[in-house]
Amino acid sequence: MPPVSLSPPIVRGAPFRVMPGFGLSLGFTVFYLSLIVLIPLSAVFFKTFTMTWEAFWHAVTSERVVASYKLSFGASLIAAFINVIFGGIVAWVLVRYKFPGKRFVDALVDLPFALPTAVAGITLTALYSQNGWIGRYLEPLGLKIAFTPLGVVVALTFIGLPFVVRTVQPVLEEAERELEEAAASLGASSWQIFARVVFPTIMPAMLTGFALAFARATGEYGSVIFIAGNMPMVSEITPLFIITKLEQYDYAGATAIAVVMLLASFAMLLMINLLQAWTRSRSGGGRKK
Amino acid sequence: MSAVLVDPAAAVPLKAAVKQVRRGELPTNSNVFEPAWVRISLIVVALLFLTLFLFVPLVAVFAEAFKKGWQAYLAAITDPDAVSAIKLTLIAAVIAVPLNLVFGIAASWAIAKFEFRGKSVLLTLIDLPFSVSPVISGLIYVLLFGAQGWFGPWLQQHDIKILFAVPGIVLATVFITFPFVARELIPLMQSQGTEEEEAALVLGASGWNTFRRVTLPNIKWGLLYGVILCNARAMGEFGAVSVVSGHIRGETNTMPLQVEILYNEYNFAAAFAIASLLALLALVTLAIKSFIEWRLHQSQNGDDSIQERIIVEHSA
Numbered sequence: 001m002p003p004v005s006l007s008p009p010i011v012r013g014a015p016f017r018v019m020p021g022f023g024l025s026l027g028f029t030v031f032y033l034s035l036i037v038l039i040p041l042s043a044v045f046f047k048t049f050t051m052t053w054e055a056f057w058h059a060v061t062s063e064r065v066v067a068s069y070k071l072s073f074g075a076s077l078i079a080a081f082i083n084v085i086f087g088g089i090v091a092w093v094l095v096r097y098k099f100p101g102k103r104f105v106d107a108l109v110d111l112p113f114a115l116p117t118a119v120a121g122i123t124l125t126a127l128y129s130q131n132g133w134i135g136r137y138l139e140p141l142g143l144k145i146a147f148t149p150l151g152v153v154v155a156l157t158f159i160g161l162p163f164v165v166r167t168v169q170p171v172l173e174e175a176e177r178e179l180e181e182a183a184a185s186l187g188a189s190s191w192q193i194f195a196r197v198v199f200p201t202i203m204p205a206m207l208t209g210f211a212l213a214f215a216r217a218t219g220e221y222g223s224v225i226f227i228a229g230n231m232p233m234v235s236e237i238t239p240l241f242i243i244t245k246l247e248q249y250d251y252a253g254a255t256a257i258a259v260v261m262l263l264a265s266f267a268m269l270l271m272i273n274l275l276q277a278w279t280r281s282r283s284g285g286g287r288k289k
Numbered sequence: 290m291s292a293v294l295v296d297p298a299a300a301v302p303l304k305a306a307v308k309q310v311r312r313g314e315l316p317t318n319s320n321v322f323e324p325a326w327v328r329i330s331l332i333v334v335a336l337l338f339l340t341l342f343l344f345v346p347l348v349a350v351f352a353e354a355f356k357k358g359w360q361a362y363l364a365a366i367t368d369p370d371a372v373s374a375i376k377l378t379l380i381a382a383v384i385a386v387p388l389n390l391v392f393g394i395a396a397s398w399a400i401a402k403f404e405f406r407g408k409s410v411l412l413t414l415i416d417l418p419f420s421v422s423p424v425i426s427g428l429i430y431v432l433l434f435g436a437q438g439w440f441g442p443w444l445q446q447h448d449i450k451i452l453f454a455v456p457g458i459v460l461a462t463v464f465i466t467f468p469f470v471a472r473e474l475i476p477l478m479q480s481q482g483t484e485e486e487e488a489a490l491v492l493g494a495s496g497w498n499t500f501r502r503v504t505l506p507n508i509k510w511g512l513l514y515g516v517i518l519c520n521a522r523a524m525g526e527f528g529a530v531s532v533v534s535g536h537i538r539g540e541t542n543t544m545p546l547q548v549e550i551l552y553n554e555y556n557f558a559a560a561f562a563i564a565s566l567l568a569l570l571a572l573v574t575l576a577i578k579s580f581i582e583w584r585l586h587q588s589q590n591g592d593d594s595i596q597e598r599i600i601v602e603h604s605a
Contacts, residue, residue, distance in 0.1 A: 018490055019490070020496035022399060022405075026395075028391075029392065029395050029400075033396075033414060037464065040430065040433055043429050043432040043438075043439065089335050089338070090339060092331065103579070105339060106579075107578070108344065108347075112343070114572075116524070116545050117545075118545040118549055118567075119350060119525070119567045122549075123346045123350050127346060134341070161342060194323075215420060219423065239423070243531075251431065251432065254428060258425045258428050265421065266420070269420045
């Protein structure tokens with residue numbers, strides 16, 4: 001064993017190799033990452049490069065696929081919006097109030113993460129079809145949800161629900177209550193306290209939650225296809241259209257649409273990273289990495 | 290943006306008041322300012338929303354599954370096709386989870402214990418599978434191993450089947466669940482630093498022993514957390530697996546695919562019977578998850594960011 005001093009010199013940034021296994025662990029990480037993720041994912045782009053620009057453009061702008069973008073992105077936006085409002089309320093209630101069964105409710109919020117999407121899909125369809133538990137009460141009102149674009153919104157709301165709650169919750173928990181108390185003692189009404197003290201604190205987290213729910217919803221497949229009805233031009237989401245293309249052995253067409261969706265999700269990933277950095281800086285920087 | 294809070298005119302008295310509140314000089318009415326009716330209606334709205342979107346669907350899975358009674362339920366889940374779907378689901382999870390577990394440990398060791406260039410790029414790349422639509426995750430394997438794919442002709446010559454066979458399903462599952470364990474361990478190990486390991490090494494422990502006796506006990510709950518989430522996703526994945534499976538009954542159907550097939554054949558009771566098994570898996574996952582969160586909350590203060598991490602890892 002080499003001689004060591006009792007207080008090991010820890011110099012930040014300097015090469016410091018008491019810890020073993022750097023080469024092995026990093027080497028394996030990069031190897032496995034390349035094998036499982038990077039090389040397979042690059043196939044999408046290589047496949048696209050074999051297409052002419054005209055063929056690519058034609059594939060990603062056909063009438064039917066544009067209708068599917070509108071549905072996928074539109075329904076995802078509406079669902080994320082519903083989730084921001086209700087998810088915000090749920091987070092608030094879970095952090096600030098006491099009520100019976102709170103722990104159970106808190107655990108249940110993660111259900112959409114844990115429940116397989118196909119199960120969510122058939123269940124929501126059963127509930128909202130015309131003789132389902134919920135659908136039967138909406139039918140007389142002339143409101144059809146299953147097998148219409150509204151069904152897509154319902155499924156995407158279910159899928160995105162935990163994102164807003166779980167992003168806003170920790171920020172609310174760490175919010176400085178003294179600020180609110182101080183505002184109250186200075187005579188602010190409860191609405192003023194919310195609008196001028198609480199809301200600015202949780203706003204970045206709500207935006208992050210919105211973006212996460214939206215990003216997840218645009219790519220969602222399993223929970224949507226059962227309830228959507230999948231009518232071309234009306235209730236066909238983009239991921240389903242990719243599958244349709246694949247079933248017709250139009251691999252190039254499927255891949256072209258996949259590239260559009262990938263680029264959209266990379267853009268959203270970038271935005272989410274920026275939003276999260278902003279959330280961290282806004283919530284006082286007291287949070288650990 | 291920040292102008293809302295620190296409106297210059299208001300900032301000074303507010304800051305002063307905060308100080309007074311901290312010193313206990315200002316009378317404050319404990320912890321809630323909103324009137325009771327606001328509080329009660331917010332709770333009611335939240336609970337109604339959660340009931341409608343979470344609780345009712347959860348109950349409905351089991352209600353639909355048992356609609357035709359126990360006998361039909363048992364018949365549905367012991368049907369040979371169902372049993373083979375359950376087996377295939379287990380096989381996929383048994384391969385995917387350990388692979389991604391080993392990767393997760395290696396990645397978090399390299400990222401949390403060492404400084405190197407390109408670390409943030411590596412972190413982003415590890416998260417990639419979360420931001421890719423499941424359908425695209427399946428598509429990439431079609432492009433690689435399909436008849437027109439990169440390796441398609443070679444595989445055909447050597448009579449190896451990957452696509453529309455079990456290996457394809459396993460690969461898609463590995464891809465989909467790739468980041469789970471790593472996402473869980475990296476922040477945890479980063480927050481723990483390297484001091485304990487250094488101490489063990491300085492005292493003469495071997496690298497492997499240091500990992501086994503020092504690091505592993507420190508990360509065991511986070512590890513378990515990652516593993517159960519990884520497992521839940523591996524067993525429940527639908528979109529990616531659907532693309533590569535080929536839907537051959539009794540051969541390449543996992544449980545979620547079997548649910549789809551039965552449902553499309555209007556065999557609702559059987560579809561929901563298998564769905565109820567998956568829902569049960571989800572409930573067990575949530576229960577273990579809550580237990581671990583409770584343990585972490587009890588045993589250490591440093592882990593308040595665990596909720597945050599769950600979010601990131603589910604952003605598909």
